Amino acid sequence: MVGHAFMGAAHSHGWRNAGRAFDLPLEPRLVAVAGTSAERTAAAARRLGWEESLTDWRELIERDDIDVIDICTPSDTHREIAVAALQAGKHVLCEKPLANSLDEAEEMAAAARSAAERGIWAMCGFTYRRQPAVALARELIQDGRLGEVRHVRLVYLQDWLSDESAEHSWRLDASRSGSGALGDLGSHAIDLAQWLIGDDVARLSARTTVFVDARPAPGANGTLRPVTVDDAAFVLAEFGSGVIGTIEATRYALGRKNALRFEINGSKGSVAWDLERNNELEFYEADGQPGTAGFTRVLTTDPSHPYLANWWPAGHTLGYDHAFVNQAADFVNAVAAGVQPEPSFDAAASVQRVLATVATSSGSGTWEVVA
Amino acid sequence: MVGHAFMGAAHSHGWRNAGRAFDLPLEPRLVAVAGTSAERTAAAARRLGWEESLTDWRELIERDDIDVIDICTPSDTHREIAVAALQAGKHVLCEKPLANSLDEAEEMAAAARSAAERGIWAMCGFTYRRQPAVALARELIQDGRLGEVRHVRLVYLQDWLSDESAEHSWRLDASRSGSGALGDLGSHAIDLAQWLIGDDVARLSARTTVFVDARPAPGANGTLRPVTVDDAAFVLAEFGSGVIGTIEATRYALGRKNALRFEINGSKGSVAWDLERNNELEFYEADGQPGTAGFTRVLTTDPSHPYLANWWPAGHTLGYDHAFVNQAADFVNAVAAGVQPEPSFDAAASVQRVLATVATSSGSGTWEVVA
């Protein structure tokens, strides 16, 4: 694993517990983690349960006893690590967003396609697909329970920048993070939208905005450093099939801590979800009985729900991190079976293509084709 | 109408609007209101839309141009007014609780039975039966959608006595109000429980309690006056059919303003409701599809829902006072058709019988038969 901050901890949790919840054909071993500081990486290895720590990710790639490279670093480093790992014959799990630019993403996707021909697999960590309620929503849509889909409505609301005195960080520096709320939050929303309805955004009109354009540099006595990424992004999207989608990502929705929400309306049914209540899917079905119609709060903890047969009895909730366990299990199962784990780099690159088109449209002020 | 405070205003709203929402066979006319103070009663008549005001309710009974006596006074006066009115051949709508004692209630019920033989009708104002969501719950139960009922769970939570410096009032004086939370709030819960499942409480174990036993007399420089009624009441009830019910009424549930809530669980389904969200009925149906099972939030504003064909299009909510319009319409329709309007005084007396048994059991500390 490369990187050991928030995402590194979440991925470690996934690898550590996947074989305990699922019957896996192969047992993940947490061999080594790479970081920049020897001391902090060693501490992280101990804390997160890795056998060794290193300060050069290239060493991970060179070792014969390592089969999988898990990339949990900031997105400006994804391309280099992923391409090198795939070329070296390592399976790759890479955190989202796939890259900081469409060029990088397409290079990564090409590397992944090439590796796939050799049975080497790459996957991108859009982990919310593995929340049971989200997976259930997709099942319902794929099974036709919503009929013809018309509306896709997503917001990803956080609030950690609402306070304008909050300090600057690498996430506000375009050269490191590529974009702001758009890539960090919007990428999740776009991936879910495309995956849930099984169709890609074809055209869009978008706008990104900045509410606070400079913030105190850490430890710099109040010196302001410019914010070079978006604070919020808004997208009106038309999918290939004619579905209309609205997508918003912001870090200024005061009081919303992690409100990734979607609602999808079809001709026969609707679904709605909120990550802050991740164990509940709201489902409406037009069944001709208006007297008892309404949104049903499905507590997605039944053994019949996606992933749940491997967890606790009905009524026992899962949290944010269970999706990382599910993700690790899915990855191991796919690699062991020699099939493409999803979302592939191609799927992640299609998200990147939408992100790039958002930037274009925000600049041009017009509708743009995603191509 | 006798009395013109909170209940008088709500009943006036009902009479005034019933013919506007419903096609009634007879049009209610707001002829005269009686009160104790000539000045205040006259002001109330103007404000509430009555043609005349009087200071002696007996005059209402003597007049030929008045067919209905609506009793909205404190419960210690109900018996005298209702019995006199019925004997004089006036139809009667009487606010709940029916009386302050079981003896009074039974005398009233006897008077009502006698009057009914002459085509004169009496009804008690348990108005929450006319909230559409509540009426829908009863329909579902009567239609067998819940299967065999096992649990009835009700609370009626208010908080206006939480502040122990709140002043004394007639509602805290047993000689005026009969009881406290028990009669005021508990009577509603008991009526709903019995009506919803169509069965009466047969045996019960109960407890009433007082949290603050004296309060400042109004305008008396802090002199404390004893509280002679219960602050809260708790009932464990067994119905004739074996259903188990729990009922709680309190004025000390801080933050709950008017939370009359029920949940009823049967072998095939469940319903739940909260007066603070009066337009929503939660309905669970065991239909063998665990993947999409859950409580459905039915927004009870569809024309197919009880009373709703007479109100607004689907999605347009009703409030607390619409039940008084529904009640007035039901009363007029029953009287015009010459059938017993429900809840009859017998039904209200059966509630009073439960209230009396609660007091007995609270004193004895044992289970008591409701008889």
Added chain:
Amino acid sequence: MVGHAFMGAAHSHGWRNAGRAFDLPLEPRLVAVAGTSAERTAAAARRLGWEESLTDWRELIERDDIDVIDICTPSDTHREIAVAALQAGKHVLCEKPLANSLDEAEEMAAAARSAAERGIWAMCGFTYRRQPAVALARELIQDGRLGEVRHVRLVYLQDWLSDESAEHSWRLDASRSGSGALGDLGSHAIDLAQWLIGDDVARLSARTTVFVDARPAPGANGTLRPVTVDDAAFVLAEFGSGVIGTIEATRYALGRKNALRFEINGSKGSVAWDLERNNELEFYEADGQPGTAGFTRVLTTDPSHPYLANWWPAGHTLGYDHAFVNQAADFVNAVAAGVQPEPSFDAAASVQRVLATVATSSGSGTWEVVA
């Protein structure tokens, strides 16, 4: 009153009850209602409580015993009736949207300004401003409790066209209704957005769409008639102050019956509301205590809340139609005091200007200035 369908009934409810809930300086009298069919108008007059019925609205304007003209007809007739009434010295309450085109709206606003100089007042019926929770939200914003506003997020979701076999109606005919979801639902959302934050939309990018382009003509054996209005509309708006707003209106959000929702995020607080739960305002305040921070569900039934001192004690909910009573009372009070009742025709014309710009932008595919 002109017109006696859904809106006529709602307005009648308002006029009939305003003086019963509020202490008004003038008592509304329901003199006469005008409609197209003599028979149906007479029936409506009886049902809704009007003294007389007429078949020519011009007669209403000519009568000396009528001071107020209440316009509840489809929007293609608003201009003619309103201008004539104002010129004749009648105060006017006109349903929304103000008109079917910006030209009409501006002519009406001009007529209203001219009439105002003579003490004749015009108001537009954006009645949701009178929902107590909405009025409370505005108070909080005006009092600075949200700090600097950044986001305004509104949707107005209905579903009555989801079924593609639903019949055609005048609402789907642009020559009658002007537009579809945009004018019918979007106008409410735009008015609330502008009123709540006290600022107007300055620039916007928008898109309207049609999901089902032809529907069965009523009683025509399945012959399809083209739908000439939008089924849904999407707006990304920038207000003069830099606030970013997203607005969506649709009749295809299956399961949402009347979900007019807003969420507004500022630098110090946020508010959120849903018309389907009209008695609740969610309020978040950043008060430096993260341990107990969260959205507070304010049950807006306290006497301290807007309009509530005139209704029931705390905890007793209001419904959709109470806003019409509040509206009638506000109108009477303003007229009696000789001050402009709000929303004025100017305010309503500013909504119309946004509607017109939405249409322009949807055609051009680019950002357009609201001017």
Added chain:
Amino acid sequence: MVGHAFMGAAHSHGWRNAGRAFDLPLEPRLVAVAGTSAERTAAAARRLGWEESLTDWRELIERDDIDVIDICTPSDTHREIAVAALQAGKHVLCEKPLANSLDEAEEMAAAARSAAERGIWAMCGFTYRRQPAVALARELIQDGRLGEVRHVRLVYLQDWLSDESAEHSWRLDASRSGSGALGDLGSHAIDLAQWLIGDDVARLSARTTVFVDARPAPGANGTLRPVTVDDAAFVLAEFGSGVIGTIEATRYALGRKNALRFEINGSKGSVAWDLERNNELEFYEADGQPGTAGFTRVLTTDPSHPYLANWWPAGHTLGYDHAFVNQAADFVNAVAAGVQPEPSFDAAASVQRVLATVATSSGSGTWEVVA
């Protein structure tokens, strides 16, 4: 660890992850698990991550490389294992309910007191104390934010016996499980009630009931086997301080999968919680501002909330099993520090004392003192 079914899996999850989330002074090692079947125990060891498997729990106690015995077996075996382990100088974590009878529980508590003198510690697994929202509720109460507590209201609702054709199991056999809903669910509710307000039940009136008195024996062609435990239990409790509590436990609340709910009302504030929405605490504070008062939905995922500094950033939810990780960490920290881990066997025995008194009162039909 003894036992490897549902609870064994949950406890294993706790031991495995405690050191990864928390900085522990001692690192738990999953040495050996004991079960009855060699084959199934070996499979469980592999699946749950234990180094060895055994078929005699006495071997665990005899080994020098094992310091802690974790008892996850049915409650009829708790006494023997726990007493033997404590006498052998092993620290003990024992699942709830502590025992099947008060005698057993008191023997265990005595053994624990004796062991504590030698620095050997025993704790009972009332794990819901470790749900962050529950721990926050206790903090608020202990900090006086609720003022004087008056009401404690708890229900623990499940529905897995609603279907009367569901098969018999050991949980319905009193000789194995001691009691039914009472011990299984009610014990949790009683422990939370006593812990949250820091006071014990002093007197109670209770009732247990059976809805379905015989069920098909598994694999026995429809032969019915008697149900010898309660299906539901109801308790009206008076605490030493005068607080009144109502407690209900049932397995027949159709649609409620795991609804352990409490609401506590004090003179200054209230809290409410539902295990099915475990990441949310509802908190009401009477702060003299009725205009914005209401229950605040606190998403208990902030680093300032109990346990959360060791988990994910604000907004990232926890599930059912995180409480087992928190529990393991608390146990390790207490043992390492040489202090009593809570809940002690004394605390658990006090719950057992209430359970026993519930049975007595249900039989006598009168109030009983808990002694």
